[in-house]
Amino acid sequence: MNTEKSGQKGDLLLEMKDVVIDGYSDDRWHEIIKGVDVTLRRGEIMGLIGESGAGKSTLGLAAMGFARPGCRITSGSIIFDGIDLMKVSEAERRALRGSRIAYVAQSAAASFNPAHPLIAQTVEATVRRGIKPDAEARADARKLYRDLQLPNPDSIGERYPHQVSGGQLQRVMTAMAMSPRPDLIIFDEPTTALDVTTQVEVLASMRRIVEQYNTAAIYITHDLAVVAQMADVIKVLRYGETIEDAETRKMLANPEKAYTKSLWSVRSIEKPEEKSEDIVLKVDHVDASYTGSDKVLDDVTIEVPRGHTVAIVGESGSGKSTTARAITGLLAPSKGQVLFNGKPLPPRLKERSIDQLQKIQMIYQMADTAMNPRQTVRDIIGRPLEFYLGLRGRERDQRLLELLEMIELDETFIDRLPAELSGGQKQRICIARALAASPELIICDEVTSALDQIVQKGILELLLRLQRELGLTYIFITHDIATVKAISDQIVVMLEGRVVEQGMKSEILSPPYPEYTKLLLSSVPEMDPDWLTGLLAERERESSSNP
Amino acid sequence: MLHPVVRTILQRLGLGLITLFVVSLILFSSIEFLPGDFGEAVLGQAALPETVAAFRKELGLDLPMHERYFDWLGGILTGDMGNSFSGRGSSGGTDRSRPVIELLAPRLANTLFLASMAAIISVPLALFLGITAALYRGSIYDRMVNAMTLTTISFPEFFVAYLLILVLSSFTKLFPSLANIGPDVDFWERVYLTALPALTLTLVIVAHMMRMTRAAIINLMASPYIEMAELKGASKSEIILQHALPNAWAPIVTVIAFNLAYLVVGVVVVEVVFVYPGVGQLMVDAVTTRDVPVVQGCAMIFAATYILLNLFADIISIITNPRLLHPR
Structure with missing residues (x-):
């Protein structure tokens, strides 16, 4: 159906041979990609998976002949449609970027220039390379917006990046990549930052458009279920080396290498649910708002049983984190109250006693920003020990070591700075900081969503073990259903500031579902490569049968 | 409903005016509390107290501070910054003093x-x-x-x-x-x-x-x-x-x-x-x-x-x- 392309579907488009890339850190260069081969044909989608630090993005960018500052491509050949990107000049490479090879970044919100309207950025490269004149390119961009099912496709381009939602921005970025009708698009974790419900729509529209224009793509992700929906072939990468290459169905059905199998088995933690009537915390008919007029929480009532886990799920903006803010006293409720061990807590943080503060601790999504980068682990964990428990000197250090042992880190970590820790280790330190206060309740706000699946598994297992050993109560805020399955006893589903459903895990996760819970659950990608196709077909059937 | 930018600009403008008012207050009072006196400075230490008092009265320096402040402020709002002290006849002779504005304008x-x-x-x-x-x-x-x-x-x-x-x-x-x-x-x-x-x-x-x-x-x-x-x-x-x-x-x-x-x-x-x-x-x-x-x-x-x-x-x-x- 596509007549603009010079080549035929199935012709060789990109061939990378024995590519070696160095990265600079700790005052020296070391190899981060150690001789990887990539072969991609026209119209083919290759999934590139692995944990963070495996070199996925570095390899993806190398396909554009691009190395980030602090990286350099040292050897190997990168031949794109007969052009050796390693041999041509920078100006020639630049001429390919944004015209024949395009890039879709992970964080659309950060990757759009805040100073320009969306459509200007969409057509920028197309117009610069003279592929289409400005007016024509803009008309085409509006058509792409329509193809990608963006709302108000004719006017959305005049908006600025901050004026549209994350899911919409990600689709606009796909339109931006598609505008010059490239031969190859690099998708670098394009849906990682999105809710499951949004992710489904973005995935569907991306897949449709690359099919429609017969574009080849490299799809980088750490989410296997996502890659299963998108890719024709999958390459598994670890520590800069290829672990396994195979056709998608074959790899899903029958992974050969042990590492690949371990990636497959991550979603396997399962905690038996327990019922309990001993309520430690009750959120009692709470309303809250930031501005005074718009309610962010509307009559929220949640009961949290002692020593158990309540998971609060919902998409972003549903009031999950606001509930946590009301419990911790960061946001005073405009109506209702929060009861802890049967007694009402003062609404405002300032009015609470040290004792009340000590009993409720928080762990955040971004361990990076939740720690002072200039404090060592000793200071970070030591502070609550001093503040809440009055421990000093030797006593404090003794307790510090115990806490480190609890989070499975050894004493060598005690004088490290956050920058010297991996993502998973940082989150462990944040857990230790919360534990240091000897709390009864810990609120975990998306604590695993910034982590890889394997690291996620480690953190979840740690939290479960601590709960068994210390009798901790958790409120677990997340939008990831797999995490919910792994850790919770009870589930609260929130939508637009209201609790739409709550109950035991087994009740919520089995039919009959209320409408929204069903949408949420059905949007979680499954390993089956036909899952997305099936889901879309089913939703279409439903919407046509009951209009 | 004003555009938020217009509203912010008007707010800033208002704040600027308030700042200027506060500055005028600080300025006036701090000069007031400076040691020394214009009368003595001009007439010399040997001048009789009556002469100094008469001179001060002529310049309006004998009035209470708040009265002089509002006088001065009112003057500024109507474009009159008062008269310079210098050039005034120190012995009550011909008044050659000029309005501050006249001195200031060409310099500015x-x-x-x-x-x-x-x-x-x-x-x-x-x-x-x-x-x-x-x-x-x-x-x-x-x-x-x-x-x-x-x-x-x-x-x-x-x-x-x-x-x-x-x-x-x-x-x-x-x-x-x-x-x-x-x-x-x-x-x-x-x-x-x-x-x-x-x-x-x-x-x-x-x-x-x-x-x-x-x-x-x-x-x-x-x-x-x-x-x-x-x-x-x-x-x-x-x-x-x-x-x-x-x-x-x-x-x-x-x-x-x-x-x-x-x-x-x-x-x-x-x-x-x-x-x-x-x-x-x-x-x-x-x-x-x-x-x-x-x-x-x-x-x-x-x-x-x-x-x-x-x-x-x-x-x-x-x-x-x-x-x-x-x-x-």
Whole structure:
């Protein structure tokens, strides 16, 4: 159906041979990609998976002949449609970027220039390379917006990046990549930052458009279920080396290498649910708002049983984190109250006693920003020990070591700075900081969503073990259903500031579902490569049968 | 319903007026609490107490402080800053005192002329140097520009001034070393006469503005949207001009406003070196003769300059911020 392309579907488009890339850190260069081969044909989608630090993005960018500052491509050949990107000049490479090879970044919100309207950025490269004149390119961009099912496709381009939602921005970025009708698009974790419900729509529209224009793509992700929906072939990468290459169905059905199998088995933690009537915390008919007029929480009532886990799920903006803010006293409720061990807590943080503060601790999504980068682990964990428990000197250090042992880190970590820790280790330190206060309740706000699946598994297992050993109560805020399955006893589903459903895990996760819970659950990608196709077909059937 | 930007600007304007009012209060009372007395200063220590009292009464200095304050403030609001103390007959003779406005207006015009000259040269120069230094970051050019502007800012103003006089006036006779312009000098003659002081000021302020421009741009170069622009095939200069600069205006204009204010209020040394009849000199003279109305008038003008220029910088920051200009 596509007549603009010079080549035929199935012709060789990109061939990378024995590519070696160095990265600079700790005052020296070391190899981060150690001789990887990539072969991609026209119209083919290759999934590139692995944990963070495996070199996925570095390899993806190398396909554009691009190395980030602090990286350099040292050897190997990168031949794109007969052009050796390693041999041509920078100006020639630049001429390919944004015209024949395009890039879709992970964080659309950060990757759009805040100073320009969306459509200007969409057509920028197309117009610069003279592929289409400005007016024509803009008309085409509006058509792409329509193809990608963006709302108000004719006017959305005049908006600025901050004026549209994350899911919409990600689709606009796909339109931006598609505008010059490239031969190859690099998708670098394009849906990682999105809710499951949004992710489904973005995935569907991306897949449709690359099919429609017969574009080849490299799809980088750490989410296997996502890659299963998108890719024709999958390459598994670890520590800069290829672990396994195979056709998608074959790899899903029958992974050969042990590492690949371990990636497959991550979603396997399962905690038996327990019922309990001993309520430690009750959120009692709470309303809250930031501005005074718009309610962010509307009559929220949640009961949290002692020593158990309540998971609060919902998409972003549903009031999950606001509930946590009301419990911790960061946001005073405009109506209702929060009861802890049967007694009402003062609404405002300032009015609470040290004792009340000590009993409720928080762990955040971004361990990076939740720690002072200039404090060592000793200071970070030591502070609550001093503040809440009055421990000093030797006593404090003794307790510090115990806490480190609890989070499975050894004493060598005690004088490290956050920058010297991996993502998973940082989150462990944040857990230790919360534990240091000897709390009864810990609120975990998306604590695993910034982590890889394997690291996620480690953190979840740690939290479960601590709960068994210390009798901790958790409120677990997340939008990831797999995490919910792994850790919770009870589930609260929130939508637009209201609790739409709550109950035991087994009740919520089995039919009959209320409408929204069903949408949420059905949007979680499954390993089956036909899952997305099936889901879309089913939703279409439903919407046509009951209009 | 007003556009939020208009509302913010009106708010800032209101705040500026309040600040100016507070400044006037502080200014008036602090001069009031200064030791010494104009009457004694003029008439001498040997003057009879009755003479001093009569003199004070004539000037209205015997009235209570709040009455004088509101008198003065009311005068300013109607464009009357009172009369200068000097030139008043010390023995009650002929009154040759002049209104402060009359003294101040020509001086202020001169000061603004010199400030504009310096601004017209230095702001575009600083922006150009800052942008090109960011563009060729780490190159010899970058290092040269940095070193040269740092050098000129490190020397005291009078030294730069004398150096310029030495080179451009004494040796080469390109420009006159004195800038004592009178009221009847025509425009181009003025430009010619004020060239050296303007150049001196340019050398003094260009470094600050240039370094902020460079830093503000470089600060943004690590943003994901800059990498995105690179991956869309934009060249280095396209990236800086189209993608970095539009987001860098806020810090840059703040520094520009700060330096422009300095051009108006902080140039007394340069005025002295070039014998330039500006407001700075007038104020220094007034302070030495305890000519309170003139000091107050000058100080109010300086305060207004600072507030106005900062307000201007705020407004530019707001209208270059799409989040404020185009709310959700």
